[in-house]
Amino acid sequence: MNCKRICLLWAALLIIAAALYQPDSAAAKEKENGILIIYSTLDGTESAHVKMLDLISGHFSSSVTVKKDEDVKAADLSGKMRVIYYGQTKRKLGRKLVSLIGSYKKPVIAIGFNAGQFSQFSGLSLKSKENVYEIKSSSEKSEVSLESALHVLEVSGLKGKALYTHQSDDGKTHPFMWKTDKSNVYIGLTNLLNDSQLTAKELRQAFGEKADSTLLYLRLEDISPMADEKLLLQAGSYLHKRNIPFILAVIPVYVNPETGEKVYMSDKPKLVKVLRKLQDMGGSVIVHGYTHAYRYSETGEGFEFWDAKADQPITSQNADDPPSILKKAQDFPNEAAYNSYLKPFRKNEETYTRQKLTHAIEDLTAEGLYPLGFEAPHYTMSEHGYQITSEYFSSIFGQVQLSDTTWKTSGTAPFVTKPAMLHGMTLYPETLGYVDASAENPLGGVNERISQMIDFEGGVAGAFYHPYLGMKYLPELVDQMERIPNSEWLDIKKTKQTVKTDKVEIHTNGDGTIHVNNKVNAVEEFFDHHQQSPLEKALWILSAIVLLFVVMFVIYTLYLRATLKKRIFKERKSRG
Known part of the structure; x- marks a missing residue:
């Protein structure tokens, strides 16, 4: 009887559990x-x-x-x-x-x-x-x-x-x-x-959606190791005083286009100190590429995730290799044949992109700078590149490339969006442009787009500003952005974000706190992330060998001295 009651009890529990359980309810x-x-x-x-x-x-x-x-x-x-x-x-x-x-x-x-x-x-x-x-x-x-x-x-x-x-x-x-x-x-x-x-x-x-408040954001753009830390601090401090959370678009490595020499963020302790300070003052770091350069272009000027010279996706893991000009889809009998042809090139693009994103995230994390999003240099990247990037970042900023055949077609939505082409990433659009100091009216283009966003209502009014311009235009830019009615500033730290590599995970829960789990040790970070040329690697190996011989020589010298002292002591003792 007891066994029968127990069986009935279990059956009842299973029925209740089945009724309450909804598999993949979110999906x-x-x-x-x-x-x-x-x-x-x-x-x-x-x-x-x-x-x-x-x-x-x-x-x-x-x-x-x-x-x-x-x-x-x-x-x-x-x-x-x-x-x-x-x-x-x-x-x-x-x-x-x-x-x-x-x-x-x-x-x-x-x-x-x-x-x-x-x-x-x-x-x-x-x-x-x-x-x-x-x-x-x-x-x-x-x-x-x-x-x-x-x-x-x-x-x-x-x-x-x-x-x-x-x-x-x-x-x-x-x-x-x-x-x-x-x-x-x-x-x-x-x-x-x-x-x-x-x-x-x-x-x-x-869709029956009513316009909400307009979201404002401002990026301090192209902050590489060669950035002027005084001008950067000045711009960030001004925004902080106005209670404006801001975005720091950081490039971890500067490449000299003439010599190929690399300058790392770790080589600029004063700049790192300023960036950390600004991060504490309301700034949110995002990755703006690793070098913002491809082949022999200068950091901040060149592309990185798109071969602009050949106007096609990245085809080689080594940026110094000459481009392999890709054939067109119409050159193949069917889509399957075309995709088969592209497979090795996409593999190279994937390896290249993963290395760049991993190094960027881990280099910045090693300096106490915790990126919360990504911005593609010049907004250029293939859709395959976006798919790879979505494994590292939950959000992307700026505009997106709308073609896999040319970088010259880009655009963005007027509001926050999570489209299929970004494979799960949320886009925070840049809709206002930037202050163009070379124009007759540097703020003219921005003001025109601000008027458009006022008419649209409830979108995102995102802009960027180059700190090297100093304070000449920044106050007016902020004033113009804040004339958009019913608007509020975006604070990325108060949104849910995830940035990760195999060894680093950074996430926010929306309460303004950044949580970091870093498993990269300093030695590994230096040798693995600081990508050296073959000559640089050879010099490091040679230096290590020389250092080893120096250490061996010092040890041997100390050994001889100790042996000599011991012998002299014995001789003195034997003489009485």
Whole structure:
């Protein structure tokens, strides 16, 4: 009887446990809140416009999936809170995709061409209109003048209401954004690079998100071992006095482009002392590359994670090697053959990138500087590079490269985002630019973008400033940034961040405290992280050999002296 009762008790406990246990609840919830982006491009690859849509969408969900139209399956739509279709080019869509979208029960967002093929937008007719300089939102009373012209697709044939309109020369009003009776949204824009803020504003409305306070941040940029510690301290102290948390974008190694000589942060104790002080005064360190240079370029001027000369990803583990010019995808019969060709080059890029990131994090940590994020030099890096970087950093700052074929296309979202292309990293965008002392109006570009962020509301207004400019422009820059209404300064220490290598882990829990676990010893750090050339390594080996012989000579000399003293003592003793 007792055994039977015990069995029944265990059975009851198991049933209760099964009822309470929800496996992968976080993952399931993330999937339910996910966004599926479906795109149609001319060559079937993710264009810069698609990646920009990914950047914008990553603000609304940390689970964004991007698929080309031909690859979409029913499982891709399952559990998604929203489907966004983007037609960059006109094409006849497959019946399977049209059926899948048509049977999707939640509201659909369509952008650009081809939307009329879906039942949600049945009857949609589009007319292209260029050079639109004034637009009006249904939620605004007056028209808004634009700095640059829009190329819009005018909407007709749908039931519902207009969200945005423009007025033609004859005085007639023409909608180019529309919301149907069943809450499906159409956005008549095709150039998402130029029109990213307007797209982001409309997506925010479609997702039902209200604008929050604007996040401000300011980076003190390009702080290498050759930085002027007095000017740096002056800038940081000024920001501290104004109760502004700031970012220190640090480059651990300076490379002389003429001699190749390296100057390490450990060679500059005064600068390190200043950086530590600024870190204690509210500054948050981020890694701005390891050398901010590639081949024979100067630190701060050159690229590091992109071969700018060949305009392609890094192909060699050794930056001194001549570039191997990569073939194009169209040179291969299929995608599998192309990926097979790229495999050894990507392996080299991975090895190179891992070494750079590891050395940067561990070199700074050894000096008592604890990086909390990453900024790619000149914002250039392949998507494979971003994937590797995501294993070391939870956040990235600035802008991102939107193409794997050229560094000349970059951009950012107007708000904090976690897009698919960054493989789990959160992007804190730089939207304001920087003070350009060479311009007739050094703050002109920044002020123009500040006005744009005031109009956007609730985004991120991020800028950077070079400390070598001294205090000439810094007070005005801060004043202009703080004129953005309903804004607050970002303090990275008060966000959750993780930075790690195999031997170092740095994390914050959001309470302003930095937690560090460092397993790197000083000797290992010096020889492993201070990358020497073959000649430097040979000199170190030679120095070690010479030092060994000197030590042996000293020991042998002391031994002879001790032996001689002992012999003299014995002789004296024997003589009485």
